[in-house]
Structures are given as structure tokens and as C-alpha cells.
Amino acid sequence: MKCGFCQRDIPPPYQVDPERKSCGSCFGGCRKLHCPWCGYPNPLPGKFLRRLLEKQAGKQ
Amino acid sequence: MSEMHTEHPQIILVGHPNVGKSVLFNVLTGAYSTVSNYPGTSVEVSSGTSTIAGRKYQILDTPGMYSLMPITDEERVARTILLTHHPHAVVHVIDARNIERMLPMTMQLIEAGLPVILVVNILDEAQRLGLKLDLERLQKQLGIPVIGAVMKRRIGLDELYSAIDAYRFCPHKTFVYQEDLERDLNAVVPLLKGDYRLSRRAVAMLLIQGDEDIRELVTKGEAAAASEEIFDQVRLISFRRRADLHLQIGMERRRICRQLLDGVVTQERQDAESFGQKLSRWMVRPLTGVPILLLVIYFGLFQFVGVFGAGTLVDFLEGMLFEEHINPVVVDAAQKYLTANWLFELVAGEYGIWTLGIRYAVALVLPIVGSFFLVFSILEDSGYLPRLALLIDRVFKLIGLSGRAVIPMVLGFGCDTMATLVTRTLETRRERIISTLLLAMVIPCSAQLGVILGLLAVQPLALMTWILCLVVVFMVVGVLADRLMPGEKPVFYMEVPPLRPPQLANVAIKTLTRMKSYFFEILPLFVIASVVLWAGKMTQALDLVVAALAPVVHAIGLPTGATTAFVFGFFRRDFGAAGLYDLQMAGALTTAQLTVAALTLTLFVPCVAQFLVMLKERGVKIALIIFLFVTLVAFAAGWTLNTFLNLTGFLL
Numbered sequence: 001m002k003c004g005f006c007q008r009d010i011p012p013p014y015q016v017d018p019e020r021k022s023c024g025s026c027f028g029g030c031r032k033l034h035c036p037w038c039g040y041p042n043p044l045p046g047k048f049l050r051r052l053l054e055k056q057a058g059k060q
Numbered sequence: 061m062s063e064m065h066t067e068h069p070q071i072i073l074v075g076h077p078n079v080g081k082s083v084l085f086n087v088l089t090g091a092y093s094t095v096s097n098y099p100g101t102s103v104e105v106s107s108g109t110s111t112i113a114g115r116k117y118q119i120l121d122t123p124g125m126y127s128l129m130p131i132t133d134e135e136r137v138a139r140t141i142l143l144t145h146h147p148h149a150v151v152h153v154i155d156a157r158n159i160e161r162m163l164p165m166t167m168q169l170i171e172a173g174l175p176v177i178l179v180v181n182i183l184d185e186a187q188r189l190g191l192k193l194d195l196e197r198l199q200k201q202l203g204i205p206v207i208g209a210v211m212k213r214r215i216g217l218d219e220l221y222s223a224i225d226a227y228r229f230c231p232h233k234t235f236v237y238q239e240d241l242e243r244d245l246n247a248v249v250p251l252l253k254g255d256y257r258l259s260r261r262a263v264a265m266l267l268i269q270g271d272e273d274i275r276e277l278v279t280k281g282e283a284a285a286a287s288e289e290i291f292d293q294v295r296l297i298s299f300r301r302r303a304d305l306h307l308q309i310g311m312e313r314r315r316i317c318r319q320l321l322d323g324v325v326t327q328e329r330q331d332a333e334s335f336g337q338k339l340s341r342w343m344v345r346p347l348t349g350v351p352i353l354l355l356v357i358y359f360g361l362f363q364f365v366g367v368f369g370a371g372t373l374v375d376f377l378e379g380m381l382f383e384e385h386i387n388p389v390v391v392d393a394a395q396k397y398l399t400a401n402w403l404f405e406l407v408a409g410e411y412g413i414w415t416l417g418i419r420y421a422v423a424l425v426l427p428i429v430g431s432f433f434l435v436f437s438i439l440e441d442s443g444y445l446p447r448l449a450l451l452i453d454r455v456f457k458l459i460g461l462s463g464r465a466v467i468p469m470v471l472g473f474g475c476d477t478m479a480t481l482v483t484r485t486l487e488t489r490r491e492r493i494i495s496t497l498l499l500a501m502v503i504p505c506s507a508q509l510g511v512i513l514g515l516l517a518v519q520p521l522a523l524m525t526w527i528l529c530l531v532v533v534f535m536v537v538g539v540l541a542d543r544l545m546p547g548e549k550p551v552f553y554m555e556v557p558p559l560r561p562p563q564l565a566n567v568a569i570k571t572l573t574r575m576k577s578y579f580f581e582i583l584p585l586f587v588i589a590s591v592v593l594w595a596g597k598m599t600q601a602l603d604l605v606v607a608a609l610a611p612v613v614h615a616i617g618l619p620t621g622a623t624t625a626f627v628f629g630f631f632r633r634d635f636g637a638a639g640l641y642d643l644q645m646a647g648a649l650t651t652a653q654l655t656v657a658a659l660t661l662t663l664f665v666p667c668v669a670q671f672l673v674m675l676k677e678r679g680v681k682i683a684l685i686i687f688l689f690v691t692l693v694a695f696a697a698g699w700t701l702n703t704f705l706n707l708t709g710f711l712l
Contacts, residue, residue: 004440004570005467007557008077031577032478038554039485040467041478043573052569 001033005040068109068118069148071224074138074169076162077124079155080181082106083211085121105137113225117148128168128262129269136273142174143257143277149227150174151220156186156193156208160321161555164313167320170204170232173259177223178206179216190327198324203233234261237312244268244297251290254281267294269306340559343447346454353451356444360435361473365506366513369431374514374641378423390414406594417590420638421583428510429474429634430575436474437570441562445470446554459538460494460545462487463554468495472503475578476633477670479503484677490547496678497541500666501690502534507634511641512658522655522711525701529659533697582632585669589631602627616698617706621648622657632667652702652711660698665691 001010010033032041071088075081089108106121122141123134130136142150152169154162159180169176180195199206205223209216236242248264256263256277266274267290279287298305342348394408408415439445445466453463465486472479476499483495504512516523596602606623613623621643629636640661643649649657665687666674674683705711 005445006554007443007446008555031573034482034485038464038467039482041471041482043570043577045569045573046576049569049572 001042003035003038003040004042006035006038008035008038010035010042068116070118070120070145071110072120072122072141072145072147072150073153074122074125074142074150074165075153076126076155076158076165079153079162080209080211081124081153082121084151084153084179084181084209085119087211087214087217088119105141112221115225117224120145120147125165127165128172128258129266129271130273139273142169142172146257147175149177149224151177151179151224153179153181153211156180156183156191157189159186159193159325160314160317163317163320164310166202166204167235167313167317168262170202171235171259171265172262173232175227176204176232177220177227178202178204179209179211179220180206181209181211181216183208183215184210184213192326194324194326198320201320201324235316237316238308241308241312244301247293247297248290251286251293252278252282253286254278256281265309268297268301269309270298336559340443340447340556343444343559344450344556346451349447349451353448356439360439361432361509362513362517364435365428365432365510366517369428370510370514371517373427373431374424377427378419382419382423387415387419402598405598406591409594409597411590411593411597413587413590413594416593417586418583420635421579421586424511424638424641425507425582425586425634426575426579428514429506429578430571432474432506432510433574433578434567434571436470437567437574438562440570441560441566443557443559446556447559449554450556458542459498459535460542461491461538465491465495468499469503472499472505473509474506474574476500476503476505476666477673480666480670480673480677488547490545493678493682494538494541494545496674496682497686497689498534498538500670500674500686501537501663501693502530504530504637504662505633508637508662511634511637512662515641515644515654516658519651519654519711522651522658525655525711526658526662529697529701530662533663533693537693582634585632586635589628589635592631593627612695616656616660616695617702618653618657618660618698619648621646622653625657625661626664629661629664630667632669635667636661636664652705655711656698656702656705659701660694663690663694663697665694 002008003010031044031046033044034041073081073085085106085108088110089106090110105123108119108121110117110119120141122138125135125138127135128139128142130139150169152166154166166176166178178198180193180198183193186193193208195206195208205227207216207219207223209220211217237245245261245264245268248267249260252260252263258266263274263278267278275291278290281287282290301308343352391408394404394412394414398404398407405412407413410416448470449463449466451463452466456462456465465483467485468479468482471482479499480496483492483499486492486495512526513523516526593602596605605627606620609623609626610620613620613626622640625636625639625643628639640654640657643657644654665671671683671687674686678686
């Protein structure tokens with residue numbers, strides 16, 4: 001996964017469990033992944049969008 | 061991790077992420093590799109063996125790193141491996157296409173005295189781009205073995221085997237920095253007497269850069285009195301060079317690398333600069349970057365969010381769908397079935413859960429926020445945001461911030477609460493406080509911005525007045541904060557990623573994800589706010605609050621009805637903006653009053669959620685000071701603007 005701001009690769013340990021609900025900074029529910037290089041909060045797609053993405057990737 | 065220490069000589073692979081390091085590791089080790097966590101961390105390190113010219117080697121694949129000065133846990137682990145092992149060779153893998161960007165790390169590894177072999181990978185792609193590399197010349201310049209490779213096709217593998225087999229460590233060359241930096245290094249290096257895995261010059265450089273792990277290493281490696289003397293010297297240098305140390309070191313390394321690459325890299329095909337490259341250059345230069353920014357604001361924020369989102373979409377959802385079709389049905393049903401007045405009021409009354417909470421969230425805020433997130437995702441996916449950071453870095457320096465603060469500031473236009481959380485990524489405490497203050501005061505959230513742009517769009521002079529006032533407050537408060545607040549000034553430099561056309565799928569997914577998160581965050585808050593307001597109405601406590609605020613609201617020339625928008629605004633900024641929308645739709649405000657209300661409401665206290673985050677991030681004292689300061693400035697600015705408009709007759 002690449003950061004939306006600095007475009008650097010987010011290393012695997014930061015690529016959190018897709019079921020994770022919080023970025024670790026807030027009380028939960030934000031579904032953000034903070035880039036370890038620049039701190040930018042990247043949105044993590046929910047189940048439905050993720051399934052769509054996987055389908056699209058499968059087709060390709 | 062016992063696999064990491066074996067009797068075989070070691071080869072450590074290092075390099076940026078995505079340069080083909082893992083491909084090389086797999087080529088070297090085949091299927092015989094193990095992956096385990098580095099002790100005490102969750103960072104994975106791969107280890108395997110390889111037989112080269114009849115000799116067995118242990119190969120370690122380290123996590124991607126950008127420099128010897130670590131930022132992330134991955135980089136720290138990679139650096140720790142370099143600090144604690146005595147490898148036969150350190151193979152630095154770089155991407156030939158980005159040789160200028162990656163060579164500074166090679167330089168650092170050489171400077172550290174490590175036995176480096178440089179593998180210039182992905183040569184085929186570089187050649188396709190018309191780049192021609194004279195690697196023999198580079199080898200002479202660097203004084204280490206340099207291998208050209210396309211590892212996925214095993215090109216260069218035999219040369220690498222030979223280089224590993226024949227590698228005999230000899231002292232590396234020293235790269236000379238500018239005089240003042242050399243003077244500082246020479247003040248520290250002679251004081252270092254301990255035995256370090258890295259050269260003393262590299263240790264001194266990392267110490268000056270404030271590397272805590274190296275400091276610890278020096279504390280252990282030197283006698284107590286000697287380490288104190290070293291740290292005093294380092295403190296002195298760091299203080300003297302506090303404004304530009306990291307920047308200067310970065311620039312110096314780039315200067316030296318450019319010299320090293322002189323005659324090494326030639327562009328065979330002198331293609332004309334593409335439009336994307338030109339546009340990228342224009343975006344960061346003030347003369348062209350500012351007009352581009354104004355175009356982005358005009359079309360992205362004003363036309364799309366303000367006119368389309370807050371105008372067309374809200375008119376459709378709120379004016380047509382809710383007012384004409386949904387609300388009458390809900391209100392009729394409530395009147396029919398909810399016979400108790402308090403229950404009717406709770407669901408469909410003036411501050412009812414449906415008529416206020418859900419209507420505001422679905423019909424007013426969501427279309428505006430959705431259109432903002434769409435524009436934002438397009439800008440984000442195109443790579444415009446880092447260019448904006450570079451463009452405004454100079455202006456931000458005037459207010460004690462750096463271009464890095466563009467992240468929370470731009471995010472603030474989406475939601476100030478989330479943006480306040482992001483201020484923790486800023487380098488200094490001072491920067492974090494200034495940006496929290498400016499977010500709480502001057503940056504309107506997307507819903508507020510959309511409503512205000514939508515309301516003021518029909519009055520261009522009022523809109524200009526609102527923008528001008530915000531810019532003046534932003535600059536005055538920022539410059540004063542910069543002058544009055546003690547602390548270190550930030551330094552900012554970043555690699556700018558390539559500009560690219562936004563990908564439809566990326567933009568759609570990011571927009572929908574953001575909209576979903578936002579909606580589920582605000583909906584319960586809007587419902588709670590309407591219940592609190594309903595309770596206030598039923599107990600008449602709301603009348604008391606309105607009566608208490610009324611003199612202040614009158615003082616800035618607004619009618620009593622505007623007080624509710626301010627009360628709403630404290631629950632949520634977007635809730636307050638929606639209240640302002642209702643007032644204007646009811647024809648309760650003149651143009652001058654609307655401008656004053658829009659300005660005061662924008663500057664007015666942060667919403668409850670933002671205030672809670674401020675408490676969490678900045679502490680009670682700072683959060684309360686900001687809260688009081690913002691309230692005072694908001695009403696002072698409203699009063700000043702109202703007085704000015706009355707005296708001059710402007711907008712009346």
C-alpha cells in the first residue's frame with residue numbers, strides 16, 4: 001500500500017488488519033492508517049468496498 | 061533470532077523499499093530461507109544461505125530504509141543489524157532510474173566504513189527511459205565495487221558473485237562537506253575514542269543529527285567525563301545550527317552525489333519535458349504555483365463544493381426530497397401516532413431527531429462533505445498535496461510552521477477534529493500548538509466551508525470580505541504566535557512523488573470510504589445534539605443560554621435568532637453552519653449580517669469533539685487557553701467587521 005500524500009510504500013507491519021477500526025490515535029471508527037513516514041492518515045476501505053476491489057483485481 | 065548469528069560470513073542486503081532487494085535475496089538463497097521477527101520488535105527479517113564460489117554465506121534481507129538515520133521501526137531494525145553485525149559485505153541495492161535520489165544512502169554507508177558493494181538494479185527500465193550509466197566511472201568515483209543488474213532476469217548475478225568472492229575490505233574514501241559542516245564534524249570526531257561498528261565520522265554526524273540510539277551507544281562506549289564533553293559539544297553545534305541542520309546535511313549529500321554522478325549518467329534521448337513534468341514544476345514555483353492554487357480553490361472549492369455541493373445538491377436533497385416529500389410524511393405520521401407533545405417534539409419538532417439531527421446530517425452536511433471529499437481525493441491521488449506543501453512552506457515559515465503542516469491544515473478543511481489529531485505528526489511542540497490554534501480558529505471544516513461558500517456565492521463582495529478577514533486573522537494570529545511562542549523552528553524537506561492523472565477507482569474508493577466514516581461519526585453526534593437541544597427547549601434551559609448569549613450576538617449586529625446557530629456550532633461546526641443555512645433560507649439576515657455571522661461562526665470556538673481532541677493532544681491548560689482566545693478573537697473580529705460595515709456603508 002502506498003501513502004496518498006508522500007507516495008512511499010507503507011511497510012507491512014503498518015498495513016494493519018483490514019478489520020481494524022481505528023488508527024490508534026482516536027477513540028475508534030475512523031478507519032485510518034497513518035503513514036509512518038509523513039503521518040498522513042490514509043483511509044482504509046470497509047468490507048464492501050474491499051470486496052469490490054478484490055473482485056476487480058480478480059478480473060484483471 | 062538465532063538464525064541471524066551463524067559461523068558463516070554474512071552478506072547483508074540493504075536499500076530503499078521496491079528496489080528489488082527481495083528478488084535478489086530469493087535469487088541468492090533460493091527456497092532455503094526463514095522469516096522471523098527481529099528480537100523485541102514485530103519487524104520481519106529474512107535470513108538464508110547461499111554458496112558462492114564454494115563458500116557458504118549467510119544472507120540477511122533487511123527492511124527497506126531511506127537513510128542511516130532511522131525514522132520508523134523498520135529502519136531502526138535495519139540500522140541495528142548494520143550496527144551489531146560484522147558482515148563480509150553489505151550489498152546496497154538501488155534503482156537505476158532513481159540513482160540520484162538513492163546514492164546519498166550509498167554515500168552514508170561508505171562514510172560509515174561498511175564493506176559496501178553497490179548493485180544498480182532495474183538497469184533495463186533505466187535504459188528504456190534513455191538513461192545511460194557509466195558504472196565503471198561510478199566505481200572509481202565511489203571506490204567500491206559497482207554492479208549493474210536486472211535481478212529479476214538474473215543479469216549481473218555472476219558479476220555480483222565475483223565481487224562478493226573477491227571482496228577485500230580496504231579503507232573507503234571520505235566525502236568532504238562544506239567548510240562549516242566539516243568544522244563541526246571535526247569538533248566531535250577527535251573526542252570519540254570508543255570502538256564503534258560505524259566510523260567515528262558517521263557516529264559524529266548521527267550524534268549532531270540528534271540520533272538517540274547513537275547517543276546511547278556513545279554513552280556506553282566512552283568514559284563518563286568524555287561522553288559529557290562530547291554531548292556538550294554536540295549540544296552547542298545542534299543549537300547553533302538549529303534552523304537548518306537537517307536541510308543542510310541533506311543538501312550537502314545531494315551536492316556531493318551530483319558531483320559523483322557527473323559524467324556517470326547521461327540522457328541518451330533528449331526528450332522534451334512532458335506536460336506532466338512541466339505542470340509539476342509550475343505547481344511548486346510561487347509565480348505559477350499561486351495562480352494554480354487559486355484555480356484549484358475556485359473550481360474545486362468554490363464552484364464544486366460551494367455552488368454544486370452546497371447549492372445544487374443541497375437544494376435537491378433538502379429543498380426537494382426532504383421538504384417536499386419526506387418531511388411531510390414523517391411529520392404527519394408523528395402527529396398521528398405521537399400524541400404526547402414531548403414525544404412529537406423529540407421526533408419531529410423544531411429540534412427533533414428527524415427534523416434537525418437526521419435532516420442536517422443527510423440533506424445538508426453529507427452532500428457538501430461528499431463533494432469536498434471527492435475534490436480532495438482527486439487532489440490527493442494526483443500528487444498535488446506534496447507540491448502544495450512545498451509551495452506554501454515559505455508562507456508557513458512566517459507563522460512558525462513548515463510545509464509539513466499542510467497535511468493537518470488541508471485535512472482541516474475536511475474535518476478539524478481529525479486534523480487536530482494529525483498535528484501530532486509535526487516535528488516540534490511549538491508547531492503542534494500553533495497548528496492546533498489555527499485549526500481551532502481559522503480553518504473552516506468542509507460542511508461549514510460549503511454552506512458559507514454556497515450562501516455567499518451570490519454576493520461576491522461579501523465572499524471576498526469573508527475570505528480577506530480570514531486571511532488577515534490567519535496571518536496576524538500566526539505571526540504573533542511565531543513571535544511570542546518560544547521553541548525550535550521547524551525544518552522541512554521532502555521528496556516529491558511523481559504527478560499522475562488521478563485513477564478513477566482510487567478516487568471513488570477514497571471518497572466513499574471518507575464519506576462513510578464521516579457520516580457514521582456525525583450521525584450519532586447530530587442525534588445527540590438534537591436531543592440535548594430538545595431537552596433544553598422542553599426545560600427552557602435553551603432560552604436561558606440564548607438569553608445569555610443574546611447581548612454578545614446583538615453587539616456584533618446579529619438578530620437574536622442567530623444565537624441558536626452559535627449554540628449549534630458548539631456541538632459541531634457543521635451543525636452550526638447548517639443552522640446558519642436555515643436562518644438565511646428564512647430570510648432572517650441581511651448581506652452584512654450574513655457576512656458578520658459567517659466570519660464569527662468560522663472563527664468561533666471549536667466543536668465539542670475538536671475540543672476533546674485538543675484536551676487529549678495538547679493538555680488541559682493549552683486547550684483552555686486556545687478555547688478562550690478563539691472565543692474572544694471570534695467576537696472581536698465580528699464586532700470590528702460589523703462596526704466597519706456600519707461606518708462605511710459597505711455591503712449594507
